[in-house]
Amino acid sequence: GAGVSQSPSNKVTEKGKDVELRCDPISGHTALYWYRQSLGQGLEFLIYFQGNSAPDKSGLPSDRFSAERTGGSVSTLTIQRTQQEDSAVYLCASSPDGEVNSPLHFGNGTRLTVT
């Protein structure tokens, strides 16, 4: 079946512009995660959605970052007034139930470059 789909795969934007990154999780997966992968930094947790519960936003680095998940499926990560330090690969992952023993299924990521 289809895996986690992210779009666009690459995004180049000018400093100060807003960007939206999209994630389509695996159908039926109730949990959705956003991570940021920077060179040499590993994966940094950003936000977690589980069903209809309030999202865990504890990893968002600043108030310029926000995310929503509509209808329990597609998610959009929005970065306002982008800065050069926002350049990274943004990864989306989903899991069937959000349980801590459930592996994550990752998309291929969106590579964001802020010039």
Next chain:
Amino acid sequence: AQSVTQLDSQVPVFEEAPVELRCNYSSSVSVYLFWYVQYPNQGLQLLLKYLSGSTLVESINGFEAEFNKSQTSFHLRKPSVHISDTAEYFCAVSFISHMRFGAGTRLTVKP
């Protein structure tokens, strides 16, 4: 606070040599442990996981990892690597609401 440390950022080895990628974690509660692999220009894929039971877990492509509770480690090993094993490997610890990842180890297998 929980954390994951991968002790080596890069590991170069020759083909058919053994390799060990080290991972240590800190946690005051029980955890579940995972290794993910990211091949060049691809997304992360689950390699293997420890949830409970036998402390030695194996993957289908010859990797194994051993959970050592006393040393809080989950090192990844393979007795003989192939060129195709060249990738970045991430150790991850899962607890509470989300998975926490190490900084990654880039394994480069040379002919």
